[in-house]
Amino acid sequence: EKTNDSFFGKLSKALVGKTTIDDDVLDELEDILVSSDVGVETTLKVIKRIEERVARDKYATTAELDRILREEIAELLIQNKSVDFTDSFETQHLPKPYVIMVVGVNGVGKTTTIGKLAHQFNQRGHKVVLGAADTFRAAAVDQLKLWGQRVNVPVIDHGMNTDPSAVAFDALKKAKEVGADVVIIDTAGRLHTKVNLMNELSKIKRVMQKIIPDSPHEVLLVLDGSTGQNAVIQAREFTKVTEITALAVTKLDGTAKGGVVIGISDEFKIPVKYIGVGEKMDDLQVFDRVEFVDSLFKKIG
Amino acid sequence: MFENLQDKLNTAFRTLKGKDRISDINVAATTKEVRKALVDADVNFKIAKEITDRIKETALDRKILISVEPGQMFVKIVQEELTELMGGKAEGINIKGDPAVILIAGLQGSGKTTFSGKLAQHLKKQGRQVLLTACDVYRPAAIDQLKVLGEQIGVEVYAEPENKNAVSIAENAVAYARKSGKKIVIVDTAGRLAVDEVMMNEVADIKSTIQPTEILFVVDSMTGQDAVNTAKTFNERLNFDGVVLTKLDGDARGGAALSIRQVVEKPIKFISTGEKMEALDAFYPDRMASRILGMGDVISLVERA
Ligand SMILES: Nc1nc2c(ncn2[C@@H]2O[C@H](COP(=O)(O)OP(=O)(O)OP(=O)(O)O)[C@@H](O)[C@H]2O)c(=O)[nH]1
Ligand SMILES: Nc1nc2c(ncn2[C@@H]2O[C@H](COP(=O)(O)OP(=O)(O)OP(=O)(O)O)[C@@H](O)[C@H]2O)c(=O)[nH]1
Numbered sequence: 001e002k003t004n005d006s007f008f009g010k011l012s013k014a015l016v017g018k019t020t021i022d023d024d025v026l027d028e029l030e031d032i033l034v035s036s037d038v039g040v041e042t043t044l045k046v047i048k049r050i051e052e053r054v055a056r057d058k059y060a061t062t063a064e065l066d067r068i069l070r071e072e073i074a075e076l077l078i079q080n081k082s083v084d085f086t087d088s089f090e091t092q093h094l095p096k097p098y099v100i101m102v103v104g105v106n107g108v109g110k111t112t113t114i115g116k117l118a119h120q121f122n123q124r125g126h127k128v129v130l131g132a133a134d135t136f137r138a139a140a141v142d143q144l145k146l147w148g149q150r151v152n153v154p155v156i157d158h159g160m161n162t163d164p165s166a167v168a169f170d171a172l173k174k175a176k177e178v179g180a181d182v183v184i185i186d187t188a189g190r191l192h193t194k195v196n197l198m199n200e201l202s203k204i205k206r207v208m209q210k211i212i213p214d215s216p217h218e219v220l221l222v223l224d225g226s227t228g229q230n231a232v233i234q235a236r237e238f239t240k241v242t243e244i245t246a247l248a249v250t251k252l253d254g255t256a257k258g259g260v261v262i263g264i265s266d267e268f269k270i271p272v273k274y275i276g277v278g279e280k281m282d283d284l285q286v287f288d289r290v291e292f293v294d295s296l297f298k299k300i301g
Numbered sequence: 302m303f304e305n306l307q308d309k310l311n312t313a314f315r316t317l318k319g320k321d322r323i324s325d326i327n328v329a330a331t332t333k334e335v336r337k338a339l340v341d342a343d344v345n346f347k348i349a350k351e352i353t354d355r356i357k358e359t360a361l362d363r364k365i366l367i368s369v370e371p372g373q374m375f376v377k378i379v380q381e382e383l384t385e386l387m388g389g390k391a392e393g394i395n396i397k398g399d400p401a402v403i404l405i406a407g408l409q410g411s412g413k414t415t416f417s418g419k420l421a422q423h424l425k426k427q428g429r430q431v432l433l434t435a436c437d438v439y440r441p442a443a444i445d446q447l448k449v450l451g452e453q454i455g456v457e458v459y460a461e462p463e464n465k466n467a468v469s470i471a472e473n474a475v476a477y478a479r480k481s482g483k484k485i486v487i488v489d490t491a492g493r494l495a496v497d498e499v500m501m502n503e504v505a506d507i508k509s510t511i512q513p514t515e516i517l518f519v520v521d522s523m524t525g526q527d528a529v530n531t532a533k534t535f536n537e538r539l540n541f542d543g544v545v546l547t548k549l550d551g552d553a554r555g556g557a558a559l560s561i562r563q564v565v566e567k568p569i570k571f572i573s574t575g576e577k578m579e580a581l582d583a584f585y586p587d588r589m590a591s592r593i594l595g596m597g598d599v600i601s602l603v604e605r606a
């Protein structure tokens with residue numbers, strides 16, 4: 001909070017009575033953004049927007065300037081356009097069962113995010129089924145099953161080293177049978193550079209469509225909040241093989257800021273829907289643009 | 302990326318055609334491009350500044366002739382500098398002791414458990430008696446995960462599924478190793494954030510209780526700017542001996558490797574290049590430098606089938 005004040009303090013001091021921002025302040029802004037993993041390109045874009053805005057608009061007070069700055073950055077984070085934005089865990093208006101496929105590179109937090117999501121839906125009285133389609137990583141099925149027990153939600157699995165598409169197929173079938181509201185499919189972590197594994201995602205999707213033609217309704221790409229610029233490539237490559245509808249950014253309970261999602265959201269027009277802030281079942285939040293931008297200006301390392 | 306940087310540098314130099322030496326001015330322009338490239342490769346922005354300042358000196362010192370391809374030449378200087386910054390002699394791990402104890406620590410999902418399995422297999426292949434120890438008492442199925450890997454590679458896994466005290470499990474594992482004639486104990490721990498006081502205390506307690514001969518900090522090569530904070534805190538608490546860089550089979554440029562090296566001055570001892578137990582490699586500073594600069598590094602990237 002201190003640094004937060006001091007940055008804006010400095011910024012406004014440098015700006016009093018001016019129509020342009022001086023270089024020192026812009027340098028400082030650049031450092032803040034770059035150190036939050038915003039990336040050089042997006043940072044330059046933000047700075048340009050702020051320069052233009054300051055040249056165009058008049059601002060009277062520090063608070064106003066502060067707001068302009070935050071607004072310009074938040075503007076790059078596209079809004080979640082789906083109807084359920086205000087409460088992402090309501091399912092009444094959604095297709096039933098609503099199918100969510102969760103994808104991402106290794107170790108980002110897919111399985112944990114699924115456990116947390118299941119908990120949120122379940123708590124609101126929605127019926128959830130999970131599909132253990134990571135049949136590859138050691139004990140991945142057990143991990144999801146333990147999450148299922150923890151949040152009291154059934155998990156469909158075929159054990160390890162089985163065909164992930166078949167698991168997804170069965171999970172959807174089961175969800176239909178039991179009249180579930182939501183079915184969430186866990187997939188194995190895969191680096192976007194592995195062609196075969198990426199193609200496997202298309203296959204899982206095709207097979208699911210045999211049961212529910214317009215599924216998956218949501219493909220959630222999970223990004224690790226401590227990842228740097230590689231996250232941009234992850235978004236690009238996953239988008240190529242499957243239509244990503246939303247992002248979840250995890251591990252934001254640490255000191256990493258996850259700023260890379262600003263450029264990703266802007267470039268690919270994918271909204272950030274959830275953030276992970278811990279390892280427990282309640283540690284999931286619906287993404288808030290304003291809070292997120294504020295957090296970039298806190299604890300500058 | 303590499304071509305890209307080289308082109309930009311060529312452009313920066315072109316403005317000074319006619320002069321036959323790298324001058325202050327064009328070096329300033331070019332170092333700025335290099336700095337951007339480093340930050341784009343996830344080198345910490347402060348460290349990128351330090352490094353490019355130093356490179357500027359070197360370039361001026363050497364009074365390099367502007368050749369047909371000044372960009373290429375400059376990149377070469379940068380590559381050499383980065384190699385040196387990450388270099389030093391290749392250091393092995395300390396496996397002396399009865400038993401030798403190797404403690405594995407790092408952030409959540411960085412690849413600790415997978416690496417523990419790989420290291421166990423690597424040491425087993427050298428004919429050593431290894432014991433893996435499951436000290437992650439938090440993550441669902443963490444113990445099972447290690448057990449599955451242990452089975453795959455034929456290495457015994459010590460675990461106490463009912464015991465929630467990681468420190469005592471580690472202590473008991475070492476005692477068990479001594480009794481059963483195992484020469485090396487590898488201790489896999491839960492992932493933890495550097496800001497999590499309770500969890501950092503736990504791993505510090507494990508350290509002081511079992512007195513490891515080697516402590517390895519495992520870090521994901523995709524990590525961004527925050528790598529320095531994490532590495533610094535883990536090092537303050539554990540004074541680790543070396544770094545393991547994981548997931549290098551992807552296309553992350555791995556600038557975090559350079560940042561960490563600069564911040565904690567500890568060698569990178571292994572790289573992890575896949576999910577399979579065989580995907581473990583030695584670290585080559587020159588390859589890493591090329592990779593950070595986007596020059597490609599086919600050799601150590603190819604995952605073994
Ligand atoms: N601190 C913190 N840890 C998290 C968060 N989300 C996940 N984790 C931890 O990150 C680690 C990896 O999480 P998983 O859910 O297994 O990740 P995954 O993407 O399913 O991994 P793979 O299936 O192996 O690719 C675990 O230790 C989780 O507890 C979060 O928001 N904060
Ligand atoms: N592609 C690739 N995947 C890796 C590599 N190392 C580990 N992984 C994968 O990354 C994910 C996380 O690895 P783990 O070994 O479970 O990581 P961890 O640090 O033990 O995770 P926690 O115990 O939850 O903190 C798994 O899906 C692994 O298969 C690697 O070098 N390359």
Ligand SMILES: [Mg+2]
Binds near residue numbers: 112134187188
């Ligand atoms: Mg998983």
Ligand SMILES: [Mg+2]
Binds near residue numbers: 437
């Ligand atoms: Mg682990």
